[in-house]
Amino acid sequence: MTKSAIKRLFSGPFLAFILCGTLVPLVVIAFYGFTDRSGAFTLDNIMAIAGGHHAQALGLSLALALISTLICLLLAFPLGLILKDSKIGKKGFMVFVFILPMWMNFLLRTMAWQVLLEKNGIINIALKSLGLPLLDIINTPAAVVLGMVYDYLPFMVLPIYNALIKIDHSLIEAAYDLGAGKGLVLRKVLIPLSVPGIVSGITMVFVPSLTTFAISTMLGGGKVNLIGNIIEQEFTVSSNWNLGAGLSLVMMIFIVISMALIEKFDREGEGSMI
Amino acid sequence: MRTFKKAAALIMAVVVTVGLMAGCGGNTGGEKGQNGQVYVYCFGDYFDPELEYEFEEKTGYDVIIDYFDTNEELYPVIKNNTAQYDVICASDYMIAKLIDEGLLSEINYDNVPNASNIAENVKPSFEEFDPGMKYSLPHTWGTYGIMYNKSMVNGADIDSWTDLWDEKYAEQIVMPDSMREMYMIAGKILGYSMNTTDEKEVTEMTDLLLKQKPLVYKLANDSARELMIGESAALAVITSGEVLYSQELNENIDFVIPKEGTEVWTDCWAVTANVTNKEGGEAWINFMLDGDVAEDNFEYLTYAIPNTQIADLTDNPVLNPSAEVLAKCETLKNLGAEADDMYSRYWKEYKSK
Known part of the structure; x- marks a missing residue:
């Protein structure tokens, strides 16, 4: 057996997985998306995204996903800097603490927020006993953003942290030597060199936030209608798989855009760390 | 280490053998699966x-x-x-x-x-x-009805679906996150069947539901009883089967099948x-x-x-309604794909406003 034949043999399971796990489902979704209930070809399911309620839900999803991505970025970058220079124990430990919650199912963690934020929930009971004004965000978009930030923050922290620890410390020292202040070092050295990590972080928070339906169902109280909720409803309640598949195909455009972004900026492959 | 490995292998062997024997025993002994x-x-x-x-x-x-x-x-x-x-x-x-x-x-x-x-x-x-x-x-x-907290409604007499439109209870009402049940409620108030396929009636019902939407604290199915037990809500549309469980945990809870009739499932x-x-x-x-x-x-x-x-x-x-109450009830029916799509369109309008 030649070397390349052995190589091909070992890639077999992977190819089979790609075929069964990715290509076949994609073709099935495309088939449903481009047909109507009777099986005839139609573009209606794709064009439906422009229809009033769908476009409105997509707009809301984009807005909430952007807001939560921005918050995640603002939280994660300083955190990455702190972790990078952290002297507490081994560096791995602090990062470990950050990924620890990810070991728990994210639905469970989101459900915990539901209980915490409830009108008579733990947070409000605590605030009441301290005589402070009550927190009234459950079943609003604000609660959904909170859930997105909480669930997806580790996906932003890890790539940024990975990009930051790879920066050669002598570059930073050289910048200080040449008279740069802290702000200038941040702007001209740290941020430009961590762009690949930032871009992977952004896509890894933005894409799941955009398509979520679980967080908006649990924390939005059925009143925050995202595009993910509409697609889910088409499958589980309205029995209109064709429309659901059509709208999913449209959502894939956003995923393709973010993959293109990663390709452009993330040559080093920080995103592949997770 | 070696002895440990040996011991582990021995234990595994015993476990597997016993497992096999038990498995065979099960198949020939005339129990499960025969x-x-x-x-x-x-x-x-x-x-x-x-x-x-x-x-x-x-x-x-x-x-x-x-x-x-x-x-x-x-x-x-x-x-x-x-x-x-x-x-x-x-x-x-x-x-x-x-x-x-x-x-x-x-x-x-x-x-x-x-x-x-x-x-x-x-x-x-x-x-x-x-x-x-x-x-x-x-x-x-079971049937759908209104679960309410006697002390939170101050002893008011809850007996009608229209109580869910009462502004007194703003932000204290939980409605079902379920299209057909919501239209059933609006239909009972307006005197329409929950199985209507008349688009004019569906429009009217949607308008009625939209009028109520600002008062609704949450659209929820399974979590509705928890909100009632925890007193985060005063009124919730819920199915009769949840009543006994909820009353056990909160004695202020009561349940009524509204006088306009309801859905029996x-x-x-x-x-x-x-x-x-x-x-x-x-x-x-x-x-x-x-x-x-x-x-x-x-x-x-x-x-x-x-x-x-x-x-x-x-x-x-509650669990065993009288024939008189049941006579005013309807069962949910299939309306066909066309009517489903129409309802679904109006429901999305309700959801997105």
Whole structure:
């Protein structure tokens, strides 16, 4: 057996997985998306995204996903800097603490927020006993953003942290030597060199936030209608798989855009760390 | 280390051998699985899980159970025959749809002697979806109504769906996150059938629901009772089966079937058309209709079970409504794809505003 034949043999399971796990489902979704209930070809399911309620839900999803991505970025970058220079124990430990919650199912963690934020929930009971004004965000978009930030923050922290620890410390020292202040070092050295990590972080928070339906169902109280909720409803309640598949195909455009972004900026492959 | 490995290997060998012997013993000794398998497809957590083992011991069948969440998830599985199930649990309107499409087989009553335990008052609603109970037998049933907290409504008399439109209760009302039930409520207020396909009526109902939307604290199905128990909400539309459980945890809770009438639903067992073990499926249904089993299920679920053997347990107007109340009730019906799409359009309008 030649070397390349052995190589091909070992890639077999992977190819089979790609075929069964990715290509076949994609073709099935495309088939449903481009047909109507009777099986005839139609573009209606794709064009439906422009229809009033769908476009409105997509707009809301984009807005909430952007807001939560921005918050995640603002939280994660300083955190990455702190972790990078952290002297507490081994560096791995602090990062470990950050990924620890990810070991728990994210639905469970989101459900915990539901209980915490409830009108008579733990947070409000605590605030009441301290005589402070009550927190009234459950079943609003604000609660959904909170859930997105909480669930997806580790996906932003890890790539940024990975990009930051790879920066050669002598570059930073050289910048200080040449008279740069802290702000200038941040702007001209740290941020430009961590762009690949930032871009992977952004896509890894933005894409799941955009398509979520679980967080908006649990924390939005059925009143925050995202595009993910509409697609889910088409499958589980309205029995209109064709429309659901059509709208999913449209959502894939956003995923393709973010993959293109990663390709452009993330040559080093920080995103592949997770 | 070496000795440890040896010991581990020995233990593994013993475990495997004993396991094999036990396995063979099971097959030849005439217990579980000797009469073949019964494949059950049921809503998640919808009977006392202990009963699975009791059934296996009693009948010698091996039970394999899969779960789903909504009727709409069950339908494509049965329709496309993607998995072979012998016996399924589904709601009334889905049973009607499956019968129409020839996806169920008629029940052989000789194998279901416990069918004589079925309560009389559940039978009229079967006329709406399975006349003569040819294809399905009841598992649980119930009605939708308003659960309210007596102290939070200050002793007000809650008896009508219009109470849910009362601005006094702004941000204290929980409505179902379920399209057809919401239109049922609006329809009862306006005097329309919950199964109307008249677009003008659907528009009016949507407008009525939109008027109420600012008052709604949350649209919720399963979590509604928790909000009532925790007193985060004063009023919630909920199904009668949740009442006993909630009252146990919060004694201020009461429940009313509104005077305009409501929806009565029945979840049923049925045998599929592609059944491989019809007798096994019928044995499962027969087992579920047994008086003691019904009692176990009732205690586990607190949902009403129309079984004469436990009539004394369910003897209250919430779980066992009078014929007079039932006369004002409707059952959910299939409206066909076109009407479904229309409802779905208006529902999305409601959701997005």
